[in-house]
Amino acid sequence: MLLESFLEASVRRHADKVALVCGRERVTFAEWESAANRLARGLKALGVRRGDRVAIHLENSIEAAVAVFAVLKAGGTFLMVNPTTKPAKLAFILNDCRARALLLPEKRLGPCAEHLSESPHLAAVVVVSGSAAAREEALVAGKRVVAAETLLADATLADDCPDKEHIDVDLAALVYTSGSTGQPKGVMLTHRNMVAAATSISTYLENRPEDVILSVLPLSFDYGLYQVLMAARFGGTVHLERSFAYPHAIMQRVAAERVTGLPLVPTMLAMLLQMDLTRYDLSNLRYVTNTGAALPVEHIRQLRQRLPHVAVYSMYGLTECKRVAYLPPAEIDARPASVGRAMPNCEVYLVDDAGQRLPAGSTGELVVRGGNVMLGYWERPEETAAALRPGPLPGERVLYSGDLFRTDAEGYLYFVGRKDDIIKSRGEKVSPREVEDVLASHPDVAEAAVLGVRDLVLGQAIHAFVAPATGAAPTAQELLRHCASRLEDFMVPQQIHTSDCLPRTPNGKIDKQALRAAILAPAPCTPPGDPGDVAAAVSAQEIGYGSGW
Secondary structure (H helix, E strand, O other), rough: OOOOHHHHHHHHHHOOOEEEEOOOEEEEHHHHHHHHHHHHHHHHOOOOOOOOOEEEOOOOOOOHHHHHHHHHHOOOEEEEEEOOOOOHHHHHHHHHHHHOOEEHHHHHHHHHHHHOOOOOOOOOOEEEEOOHHHHOOOOEOOEHHHHHHHHHOOOOOOOOOOOOOOOOOEEEEEEEEEOOOOOEEEEEEEEHHHHHHHHHHHHHHOOOOEEEEEOOOOOOHHHHHHHHHHHHHHHEEEEEEOOOOOOHHHHHHHHHHOEEEEEOOOHHHHHOOOOOOOHHHOOOOOEEEEEOOOOOHHHHHHHHHHOOOEEEEEEEEEOOOOOEEEEOHOOOOOOOOEEEOOOOEEEEEOOOOOOOOOOOOOOEEEEEEOOOOOOOOOOOHHHHHHHEEOOOOOOEEEEEEEEEEEEEOOHHHHHHOOOOOOOEEEEEEOHHHHHHHHHOOOEEEEEEEEEEEOOOOEEEEEEEEEOOOOOOOHHHHHHHHHOOOOOOOHHHOOOOEEEOOOOOOOOOOOOOOHHHHHOOOOOOOOOOOOOOOOOOOOOOOOOOOOOOO
Protein backbone atom coordinates (compact mmCIF):
# COMPACT_ATOMS: atom_id res chain seq x y z
CA MET A 1 0.00 0.00 0.00
CA LEU A 2 1.18 3.53 -0.81
CA LEU A 3 0.93 6.22 1.84
CA GLU A 4 -1.15 8.57 -0.35
CA SER A 5 -3.81 5.86 -0.66
CA PHE A 6 -4.96 6.89 2.84
CA LEU A 7 -6.33 10.14 1.46
CA GLU A 8 -7.63 8.58 -1.75
CA ALA A 9 -9.66 5.99 0.18
CA SER A 10 -11.13 8.59 2.56
CA VAL A 11 -12.23 10.73 -0.39
CA ARG A 12 -14.29 7.83 -1.67
CA ARG A 13 -15.96 7.41 1.74
CA HIS A 14 -16.14 10.97 3.07
CA ALA A 15 -15.75 13.37 0.12
CA ASP A 16 -17.72 16.27 1.61
CA LYS A 17 -16.61 15.82 5.22
CA VAL A 18 -14.32 18.49 6.73
CA ALA A 19 -10.83 17.02 6.88
CA LEU A 20 -8.54 19.94 7.76
CA VAL A 21 -9.08 23.07 9.83
CA CYS A 22 -6.54 25.84 10.33
CA GLY A 23 -7.70 29.16 11.71
CA ARG A 24 -10.82 30.05 9.72
CA GLU A 25 -10.00 27.72 6.84
CA ARG A 26 -11.93 24.48 6.50
CA VAL A 27 -11.17 22.00 3.76
CA THR A 28 -13.08 18.84 2.85
CA PHE A 29 -11.47 15.57 1.86
CA ALA A 30 -12.49 16.18 -1.76
CA GLU A 31 -10.88 19.64 -1.73
CA TRP A 32 -7.73 18.27 -0.09
CA GLU A 33 -7.45 15.54 -2.71
CA SER A 34 -8.07 17.90 -5.63
CA ALA A 35 -5.47 20.42 -4.43
CA ALA A 36 -2.91 17.66 -3.80
CA ASN A 37 -3.47 16.21 -7.29
CA ARG A 38 -3.07 19.59 -8.98
CA LEU A 39 0.04 20.45 -6.96
CA ALA A 40 1.49 17.02 -7.73
CA ARG A 41 1.06 17.69 -11.44
CA GLY A 42 2.59 21.12 -10.95
CA LEU A 43 5.63 19.63 -9.21
CA LYS A 44 6.07 17.14 -12.04
CA ALA A 45 5.89 20.04 -14.50
CA LEU A 46 8.74 21.64 -12.53
CA GLY A 47 10.85 18.53 -13.03
CA VAL A 48 10.14 16.43 -9.92
CA ARG A 49 10.56 12.77 -10.79
CA ARG A 50 10.21 9.45 -8.99
CA GLY A 51 12.39 9.40 -5.89
CA ASP A 52 13.28 13.12 -5.98
CA ARG A 53 13.39 14.79 -2.59
CA VAL A 54 11.11 17.77 -2.00
CA ALA A 55 11.54 19.92 1.12
CA ILE A 56 8.46 21.43 2.77
CA HIS A 57 9.52 24.42 4.86
CA LEU A 58 6.10 25.52 6.09
CA GLU A 59 4.38 26.07 9.41
CA ASN A 60 1.27 24.11 10.33
CA SER A 61 -1.22 24.97 7.59
CA ILE A 62 -3.62 23.59 5.01
CA GLU A 63 -0.88 24.18 2.42
CA ALA A 64 1.58 22.00 4.33
CA ALA A 65 -0.89 19.11 4.54
CA VAL A 66 -1.65 19.45 0.82
CA ALA A 67 2.07 19.55 -0.01
CA VAL A 68 2.79 16.27 1.81
CA PHE A 69 0.31 14.34 -0.30
CA ALA A 70 1.23 16.23 -3.47
CA VAL A 71 4.85 15.12 -3.19
CA LEU A 72 3.76 11.52 -2.58
CA LYS A 73 1.40 11.58 -5.55
CA ALA A 74 4.20 12.95 -7.73
CA GLY A 75 6.31 9.93 -6.75
CA GLY A 76 8.70 12.02 -4.69
CA THR A 77 10.06 11.82 -1.16
CA PHE A 78 8.99 14.62 1.18
CA LEU A 79 10.93 16.07 4.07
CA MET A 80 9.39 18.47 6.56
CA VAL A 81 11.75 21.24 7.67
CA ASN A 82 10.76 23.14 10.79
CA PRO A 83 9.67 26.71 9.90
CA THR A 84 12.09 28.11 12.50
CA THR A 85 15.13 26.42 10.92
CA LYS A 86 17.89 28.92 10.14
CA PRO A 87 18.88 29.42 6.48
CA ALA A 88 22.33 27.83 6.90
CA LYS A 89 20.86 24.66 8.40
CA LEU A 90 18.17 24.59 5.71
CA ALA A 91 20.90 24.74 3.07
CA PHE A 92 22.75 21.88 4.77
CA ILE A 93 19.63 19.69 4.67
CA LEU A 94 18.86 20.59 1.06
CA ASN A 95 22.40 19.73 0.01
CA ASP A 96 22.64 16.61 2.15
CA CYS A 97 19.64 14.99 0.44
CA ARG A 98 20.12 16.81 -2.90
CA ALA A 99 16.58 18.17 -2.80
CA ARG A 100 15.04 18.87 -6.19
CA ALA A 101 12.39 21.35 -5.02
CA LEU A 102 11.51 23.45 -2.00
CA LEU A 103 8.18 24.83 -0.78
CA LEU A 104 8.40 27.81 1.55
CA PRO A 105 6.42 30.94 2.52
CA GLU A 106 7.15 34.18 0.70
CA LYS A 107 8.50 35.80 3.87
CA ARG A 108 11.29 33.21 3.99
CA LEU A 109 12.38 33.61 0.38
CA GLY A 110 14.48 36.73 0.95
CA PRO A 111 16.31 35.55 4.10
CA CYS A 112 17.05 32.18 2.48
CA ALA A 113 18.02 33.44 -0.99
CA GLU A 114 21.77 33.64 -0.38
CA HIS A 115 21.90 30.10 0.98
CA LEU A 116 19.68 28.75 -1.79
CA SER A 117 22.32 29.80 -4.28
CA GLU A 118 24.64 27.32 -2.54
CA SER A 119 22.28 24.39 -3.27
CA PRO A 120 23.29 23.19 -6.75
CA HIS A 121 20.75 20.37 -6.97
CA LEU A 122 17.79 22.58 -6.12
CA ALA A 123 15.94 23.33 -9.37
CA ALA A 124 12.70 24.95 -8.26
CA VAL A 125 11.28 26.94 -5.35
CA VAL A 126 7.51 27.04 -4.82
CA VAL A 127 6.38 30.09 -2.85
CA VAL A 128 3.27 29.46 -0.76
CA SER A 129 0.74 32.18 0.12
CA GLY A 130 2.69 34.79 -1.75
CA SER A 131 1.43 38.27 -2.51
CA ALA A 132 0.00 39.12 -5.92
CA ALA A 133 3.30 40.77 -6.87
CA ALA A 134 5.17 37.54 -6.18
CA ARG A 135 2.91 35.34 -8.27
CA GLU A 136 4.76 35.85 -11.52
CA GLU A 137 7.44 33.28 -12.19
CA ALA A 138 10.93 34.62 -11.51
CA LEU A 139 14.53 33.65 -10.85
CA VAL A 140 15.94 34.06 -7.35
CA ALA A 141 19.49 32.97 -6.54
CA GLY A 142 19.53 31.25 -9.92
CA LYS A 143 16.52 29.10 -9.00
CA ARG A 144 13.20 28.95 -10.78
CA VAL A 145 10.64 30.47 -8.42
CA VAL A 146 6.91 30.05 -8.91
CA ALA A 147 3.94 30.66 -6.62
CA ALA A 148 1.86 27.70 -5.49
CA GLU A 149 -1.21 29.68 -6.52
CA THR A 150 0.12 29.84 -10.06
CA LEU A 151 0.54 26.08 -10.21
CA LEU A 152 -2.89 25.38 -8.76
CA ALA A 153 -4.55 27.85 -11.15
CA ASP A 154 -2.89 26.38 -14.25
CA ALA A 155 -5.77 25.40 -16.53
CA THR A 156 -3.64 22.69 -18.17
CA LEU A 157 -3.38 20.70 -14.93
CA ALA A 158 -6.00 18.04 -14.26
CA ASP A 159 -7.64 17.32 -10.92
CA ASP A 160 -6.94 13.60 -11.04
CA CYS A 161 -3.87 11.88 -9.61
CA PRO A 162 -0.82 11.52 -11.89
CA ASP A 163 0.06 8.02 -13.05
CA LYS A 164 1.97 6.17 -10.34
CA GLU A 165 5.33 4.56 -10.98
CA HIS A 166 6.48 4.08 -7.39
CA ILE A 167 5.87 1.09 -5.10
CA ASP A 168 5.69 0.60 -1.34
CA VAL A 169 9.40 -0.10 -0.82
CA ASP A 170 10.27 3.33 -2.26
CA LEU A 171 11.05 6.19 0.10
CA ALA A 172 8.06 8.22 1.23
CA ALA A 173 9.86 10.58 3.61
CA LEU A 174 13.13 11.68 5.07
CA VAL A 175 12.88 12.82 8.68
CA TYR A 176 15.94 14.74 9.82
CA THR A 177 17.06 14.16 13.37
CA SER A 178 20.11 15.10 15.41
CA GLY A 179 23.31 13.30 14.42
CA SER A 180 26.29 12.27 16.51
CA THR A 181 28.47 14.75 14.63
CA GLY A 182 26.15 17.65 15.48
CA GLN A 183 24.75 17.75 11.95
CA PRO A 184 21.24 16.37 11.34
CA LYS A 185 20.88 13.02 9.58
CA GLY A 186 17.99 11.85 7.46
CA VAL A 187 15.95 8.86 8.64
CA MET A 188 14.77 6.99 5.52
CA LEU A 189 11.16 5.83 5.76
CA THR A 190 9.46 3.87 3.01
CA HIS A 191 5.76 3.86 2.20
CA ARG A 192 5.62 0.43 3.84
CA ASN A 193 7.25 1.77 7.03
CA MET A 194 4.84 4.68 7.38
CA VAL A 195 1.72 2.73 6.46
CA ALA A 196 2.65 0.09 9.07
CA ALA A 197 3.18 2.70 11.79
CA ALA A 198 0.05 4.73 11.05
CA THR A 199 -2.11 1.60 10.84
CA SER A 200 -0.85 0.25 14.16
CA ILE A 201 -1.24 3.53 16.05
CA SER A 202 -4.72 4.34 14.77
CA THR A 203 -5.73 0.75 15.59
CA TYR A 204 -4.79 0.86 19.27
CA LEU A 205 -6.17 4.40 19.63
CA GLU A 206 -9.43 3.00 18.20
CA ASN A 207 -9.70 5.97 15.85
CA ARG A 208 -12.86 6.40 13.83
CA PRO A 209 -14.28 8.95 11.36
CA GLU A 210 -16.06 10.81 14.17
CA ASP A 211 -12.74 11.69 15.82
CA VAL A 212 -11.64 15.33 15.87
CA ILE A 213 -7.94 15.80 16.61
CA LEU A 214 -6.38 19.09 17.68
CA SER A 215 -2.61 19.28 17.18
CA VAL A 216 -0.22 22.11 18.01
CA LEU A 217 2.75 19.88 17.25
CA PRO A 218 4.78 21.00 14.21
CA LEU A 219 4.50 18.77 11.15
CA SER A 220 8.31 18.62 11.12
CA PHE A 221 7.94 16.56 14.34
CA ASP A 222 6.77 13.09 13.32
CA TYR A 223 4.31 13.10 16.24
CA GLY A 224 2.58 16.07 14.60
CA LEU A 225 2.94 14.72 11.07
CA TYR A 226 1.24 11.46 11.94
CA GLN A 227 -1.84 13.27 13.26
CA VAL A 228 -2.46 14.33 9.64
CA LEU A 229 -1.49 10.99 8.10
CA MET A 230 -3.65 8.97 10.47
CA ALA A 231 -6.67 11.25 10.08
CA ALA A 232 -6.36 10.80 6.32
CA ARG A 233 -6.43 7.06 6.95
CA PHE A 234 -9.48 6.83 9.23
CA GLY A 235 -11.41 9.79 7.83
CA GLY A 236 -11.20 12.06 10.87
CA THR A 237 -10.81 15.84 11.17
CA VAL A 238 -7.56 17.55 12.19
CA HIS A 239 -7.34 21.06 13.62
CA LEU A 240 -3.85 22.40 12.98
CA GLU A 241 -2.66 25.00 15.48
CA ARG A 242 0.67 26.78 15.24
CA SER A 243 1.52 27.40 18.86
CA PHE A 244 0.71 26.49 22.45
CA ALA A 245 1.63 29.99 23.59
CA TYR A 246 -1.96 30.64 24.68
CA PRO A 247 -3.22 27.49 26.41
CA HIS A 248 -6.53 29.13 27.35
CA ALA A 249 -7.32 29.78 23.67
CA ILE A 250 -6.36 26.20 22.80
CA MET A 251 -8.64 24.74 25.45
CA GLN A 252 -11.49 27.00 24.32
CA ARG A 253 -10.95 25.55 20.85
CA VAL A 254 -10.97 22.01 22.23
CA ALA A 255 -14.35 22.69 23.83
CA ALA A 256 -15.92 24.61 20.92
CA GLU A 257 -14.85 22.12 18.24
CA ARG A 258 -15.81 19.05 20.31
CA VAL A 259 -12.29 17.68 20.07
CA THR A 260 -11.99 13.98 20.87
CA GLY A 261 -8.20 13.50 20.68
CA LEU A 262 -5.44 15.72 22.07
CA PRO A 263 -1.78 14.79 21.49
CA LEU A 264 0.53 16.27 24.13
CA VAL A 265 4.16 16.43 25.16
CA PRO A 266 5.11 16.72 28.86
CA THR A 267 5.71 20.47 28.73
CA MET A 268 2.19 21.08 27.43
CA LEU A 269 0.63 18.91 30.11
CA ALA A 270 2.63 20.70 32.81
CA MET A 271 1.10 23.98 31.64
CA LEU A 272 -2.43 22.55 31.48
CA LEU A 273 -2.18 21.23 35.03
CA GLN A 274 -1.62 24.77 36.25
CA MET A 275 -4.98 25.81 34.76
CA ASP A 276 -8.52 25.39 36.02
CA LEU A 277 -9.72 22.79 33.53
CA THR A 278 -13.26 22.90 34.93
CA ARG A 279 -13.71 26.16 32.98
CA TYR A 280 -13.92 24.21 29.73
CA ASP A 281 -16.46 21.72 28.46
CA LEU A 282 -14.24 18.72 27.78
CA SER A 283 -17.04 16.17 27.76
CA ASN A 284 -16.24 15.18 24.16
CA LEU A 285 -12.54 14.62 24.82
CA ARG A 286 -12.04 10.86 24.51
CA TYR A 287 -8.27 10.51 24.85
CA VAL A 288 -4.96 12.27 25.27
CA THR A 289 -1.65 10.86 24.10
CA ASN A 290 1.93 11.50 25.11
CA THR A 291 5.27 10.69 23.55
CA GLY A 292 8.60 12.45 22.97
CA ALA A 293 9.48 12.15 26.66
CA ALA A 294 7.95 10.28 29.56
CA LEU A 295 5.22 11.96 31.60
CA PRO A 296 6.05 12.38 35.29
CA VAL A 297 3.99 9.98 37.37
CA GLU A 298 2.63 12.84 39.48
CA HIS A 299 1.36 14.61 36.36
CA ILE A 300 -0.41 11.44 35.24
CA ARG A 301 -2.04 11.17 38.65
CA GLN A 302 -3.25 14.78 38.52
CA LEU A 303 -4.56 14.39 34.97
CA ARG A 304 -6.50 11.27 35.95
CA GLN A 305 -8.04 13.10 38.92
CA ARG A 306 -9.12 16.10 36.86
CA LEU A 307 -10.31 14.28 33.74
CA PRO A 308 -11.31 10.80 34.88
CA HIS A 309 -13.40 10.19 31.75
CA VAL A 310 -10.42 10.74 29.42
CA ALA A 311 -8.27 7.79 28.35
CA VAL A 312 -4.56 8.49 28.82
CA TYR A 313 -2.13 6.81 26.42
CA SER A 314 1.48 6.84 27.57
CA MET A 315 3.58 5.91 24.56
CA TYR A 316 7.19 5.46 23.51
CA GLY A 317 8.78 5.81 20.11
CA LEU A 318 11.76 7.11 18.23
CA THR A 319 12.15 8.69 14.81
CA GLU A 320 13.79 5.57 13.38
CA CYS A 321 10.54 3.58 13.67
CA LYS A 322 7.96 6.18 14.67
CA ARG A 323 6.24 4.28 17.51
CA VAL A 324 7.18 1.21 19.53
CA ALA A 325 4.97 0.76 22.57
CA TYR A 326 1.86 2.04 24.31
CA LEU A 327 0.23 1.47 27.67
CA PRO A 328 -3.46 0.51 27.45
CA PRO A 329 -5.45 3.18 29.36
CA ALA A 330 -6.90 0.50 31.64
CA GLU A 331 -3.38 0.00 33.04
CA ILE A 332 -2.51 3.66 33.61
CA ASP A 333 -3.49 3.75 37.30
CA ALA A 334 -1.77 0.47 38.13
CA ARG A 335 1.42 1.15 36.13
CA PRO A 336 1.72 4.94 35.70
CA ALA A 337 5.49 4.80 35.17
CA SER A 338 5.24 2.28 32.32
CA VAL A 339 5.03 2.95 28.58
CA GLY A 340 3.39 -0.42 28.10
CA ARG A 341 4.23 -3.18 25.69
CA ALA A 342 4.82 -3.45 21.96
CA MET A 343 2.13 -1.98 19.73
CA PRO A 344 0.31 -4.18 17.18
CA ASN A 345 2.51 -5.74 14.47
CA CYS A 346 5.69 -4.88 16.36
CA GLU A 347 8.01 -6.92 18.59
CA VAL A 348 10.42 -5.63 21.23
CA TYR A 349 12.94 -7.23 23.54
CA LEU A 350 15.88 -6.23 25.74
CA VAL A 351 19.53 -7.18 25.22
CA ASP A 352 22.68 -6.86 27.29
CA ASP A 353 25.91 -5.20 26.14
CA ALA A 354 26.86 -8.40 24.29
CA GLY A 355 23.57 -8.42 22.38
CA GLN A 356 22.15 -11.38 24.30
CA ARG A 357 18.40 -11.42 24.85
CA LEU A 358 17.35 -10.77 28.47
CA PRO A 359 14.45 -12.30 30.44
CA ALA A 360 11.55 -10.37 31.96
CA GLY A 361 12.58 -8.37 35.00
CA SER A 362 15.90 -7.30 33.46
CA THR A 363 17.36 -3.95 32.37
CA GLY A 364 18.92 -3.58 28.95
CA GLU A 365 18.84 -1.90 25.55
CA LEU A 366 15.52 -2.03 23.70
CA VAL A 367 15.53 -3.74 20.29
CA VAL A 368 12.66 -3.29 17.83
CA ARG A 369 11.38 -5.59 15.06
CA GLY A 370 8.61 -4.62 12.68
CA GLY A 371 7.54 -3.16 9.38
CA ASN A 372 7.81 0.30 10.94
CA VAL A 373 11.63 0.10 11.28
CA MET A 374 13.47 2.56 9.03
CA LEU A 375 15.42 1.65 5.92
CA GLY A 376 18.48 3.41 7.36
CA TYR A 377 20.12 6.82 7.58
CA TRP A 378 20.47 8.72 4.32
CA GLU A 379 23.99 8.09 3.00
CA ARG A 380 25.30 7.27 6.50
CA PRO A 381 26.39 3.62 6.15
CA GLU A 382 28.39 3.47 9.39
CA GLU A 383 25.63 4.96 11.52
CA THR A 384 23.09 2.75 9.77
CA ALA A 385 25.16 -0.36 10.54
CA ALA A 386 25.38 0.66 14.21
CA ALA A 387 21.60 1.06 14.53
CA LEU A 388 20.39 -1.78 12.28
CA ARG A 389 21.95 -5.11 13.19
CA PRO A 390 21.23 -8.78 12.42
CA GLY A 391 18.03 -10.04 14.00
CA PRO A 392 16.66 -13.45 15.02
CA LEU A 393 15.77 -14.45 11.45
CA PRO A 394 18.33 -14.94 8.67
CA GLY A 395 18.81 -11.83 6.58
CA GLU A 396 16.73 -9.49 8.72
CA ARG A 397 17.89 -6.33 10.47
CA VAL A 398 16.45 -5.04 13.71
CA LEU A 399 16.70 -1.62 15.33
CA TYR A 400 18.92 -1.11 18.36
CA SER A 401 17.25 1.89 19.97
CA GLY A 402 20.07 3.14 22.18
CA ASP A 403 17.52 3.42 25.01
CA LEU A 404 17.69 1.49 28.26
CA PHE A 405 14.50 -0.05 29.65
CA ARG A 406 13.60 -2.42 32.40
CA THR A 407 10.67 -4.82 32.30
CA ASP A 408 8.50 -6.14 35.06
CA ALA A 409 7.45 -9.76 35.44
CA GLU A 410 4.60 -9.27 32.95
CA GLY A 411 6.79 -7.69 30.31
CA TYR A 412 5.69 -4.06 30.71
CA LEU A 413 8.38 -1.54 29.74
CA TYR A 414 9.80 1.18 31.99
CA PHE A 415 12.10 3.78 30.48
CA VAL A 416 15.44 4.14 32.25
CA GLY A 417 17.28 6.55 29.93
CA ARG A 418 19.40 6.91 26.85
CA LYS A 419 22.50 4.75 27.10
CA ASP A 420 24.65 7.85 26.66
CA ASP A 421 22.52 9.90 29.11
CA ILE A 422 22.87 7.64 32.13
CA ILE A 423 24.70 9.56 34.84
CA LYS A 424 27.65 7.86 36.50
CA SER A 425 28.13 9.53 39.86
CA ARG A 426 30.14 8.27 42.84
CA GLY A 427 30.60 4.96 41.01
CA GLU A 428 26.82 4.42 40.70
CA LYS A 429 24.52 4.61 37.68
CA VAL A 430 21.70 7.13 37.96
CA SER A 431 18.65 7.35 35.70
CA PRO A 432 17.73 11.00 35.05
CA ARG A 433 14.10 9.96 34.62
CA GLU A 434 13.90 8.61 38.17
CA VAL A 435 15.21 11.86 39.67
CA GLU A 436 12.96 13.95 37.41
CA ASP A 437 9.90 12.01 38.56
CA VAL A 438 10.72 12.69 42.20
CA LEU A 439 11.21 16.41 41.57
CA ALA A 440 7.97 16.61 39.59
CA SER A 441 6.11 15.04 42.49
CA HIS A 442 6.79 18.16 44.60
CA PRO A 443 3.61 20.29 44.62
CA ASP A 444 5.55 23.48 43.82
CA VAL A 445 7.28 22.07 40.72
CA ALA A 446 5.82 22.30 37.23
CA GLU A 447 8.71 20.75 35.28
CA ALA A 448 12.08 19.22 35.99
CA ALA A 449 15.07 18.06 33.98
CA VAL A 450 18.21 16.30 35.19
CA LEU A 451 21.60 15.78 33.59
CA GLY A 452 25.14 14.84 34.55
CA VAL A 453 28.02 17.31 34.41
CA ARG A 454 31.66 16.29 34.50
CA ASP A 455 33.11 16.49 38.00
CA LEU A 456 36.68 15.67 39.06
CA VAL A 457 35.57 14.16 42.38
CA LEU A 458 32.21 12.54 41.56
CA GLY A 459 32.85 11.56 37.97
CA GLN A 460 29.60 13.31 37.11
CA ALA A 461 27.66 15.72 39.28
CA ILE A 462 23.87 15.58 39.13
CA HIS A 463 22.36 18.92 38.11
CA ALA A 464 18.61 19.43 38.39
CA PHE A 465 16.71 22.18 36.57
CA VAL A 466 13.30 23.14 37.88
CA ALA A 467 10.47 25.38 36.69
CA PRO A 468 8.18 26.24 39.64
CA ALA A 469 4.42 25.93 39.45
CA THR A 470 2.50 29.16 38.99
CA GLY A 471 2.77 31.33 42.09
CA ALA A 472 5.23 28.97 43.80
CA ALA A 473 8.82 29.64 44.83
CA PRO A 474 10.40 26.46 46.20
CA THR A 475 13.93 26.85 47.52
CA ALA A 476 16.78 24.59 46.54
CA GLN A 477 17.02 23.30 50.10
CA GLU A 478 13.31 22.34 50.11
CA LEU A 479 13.75 20.43 46.87
CA LEU A 480 16.89 18.70 48.10
CA ARG A 481 15.13 17.56 51.26
CA HIS A 482 12.27 16.29 49.11
CA CYS A 483 14.73 14.29 46.98
CA ALA A 484 16.70 13.00 49.96
CA SER A 485 13.53 11.59 51.53
CA ARG A 486 12.68 9.63 48.37
CA LEU A 487 15.95 8.76 46.64
CA GLU A 488 19.08 6.86 47.49
CA ASP A 489 21.89 9.11 48.67
CA PHE A 490 23.93 8.89 45.46
CA MET A 491 20.88 9.96 43.39
CA VAL A 492 20.25 13.26 45.20
CA PRO A 493 21.28 16.21 42.97
CA GLN A 494 24.40 18.14 43.83
CA GLN A 495 22.99 21.34 42.35
CA ILE A 496 19.51 22.75 41.82
CA HIS A 497 18.86 25.48 39.26
CA THR A 498 15.48 27.23 39.10
CA SER A 499 13.90 29.27 36.31
CA ASP A 500 10.46 30.53 35.37
CA CYS A 501 10.54 28.10 32.45
CA LEU A 502 12.85 25.59 30.81
CA PRO A 503 14.07 25.86 27.22
CA ARG A 504 12.47 23.63 24.63
CA THR A 505 13.35 22.26 21.24
CA PRO A 506 11.09 23.09 18.27
CA ASN A 507 9.32 19.79 18.98
CA GLY A 508 8.33 20.87 22.48
CA LYS A 509 10.78 18.69 24.39
CA ILE A 510 12.95 20.13 27.15
CA ASP A 511 16.24 21.09 25.50
CA LYS A 512 18.93 19.47 27.64
CA GLN A 513 21.73 20.70 25.40
CA ALA A 514 20.60 24.26 26.10
CA LEU A 515 20.45 23.47 29.81
CA ARG A 516 23.99 22.15 29.74
CA ALA A 517 25.15 25.34 28.02
CA ALA A 518 23.21 27.41 30.54
CA ILE A 519 25.36 26.14 33.39
CA LEU A 520 28.26 28.11 31.95
CA ALA A 521 26.34 30.91 30.22
CA PRO A 522 22.83 31.61 31.56
CA ALA A 523 20.57 33.40 29.09
CA PRO A 524 17.07 34.94 29.05
CA CYS A 525 14.13 32.56 29.29
CA THR A 526 12.25 31.35 26.25
CA PRO A 527 8.56 32.25 26.66
CA PRO A 528 6.27 29.26 27.16
CA GLY A 529 4.94 27.94 23.88
CA ASP A 530 7.51 29.73 21.72
CA PRO A 531 9.44 26.99 19.91
CA GLY A 532 11.39 29.43 17.80
CA ASP A 533 14.22 30.21 20.19
CA VAL A 534 15.72 27.37 22.18
CA ALA A 535 18.57 29.36 23.69
CA ALA A 536 19.40 28.48 27.28
CA ALA A 537 16.69 29.65 29.64
CA VAL A 538 17.98 28.84 33.07
CA SER A 539 18.83 31.34 35.75
CA ALA A 540 20.64 29.71 38.67
CA GLN A 541 18.68 31.49 41.38
CA GLU A 542 19.65 29.04 44.12
CA ILE A 543 22.23 26.30 44.33
CA GLY A 544 22.22 23.53 46.93
CA TYR A 545 24.32 20.46 47.52
CA GLY A 546 23.13 16.90 47.92
CA SER A 547 23.35 15.18 51.25
CA GLY A 548 26.81 13.93 52.12
CA TRP A 549 28.62 16.40 49.83
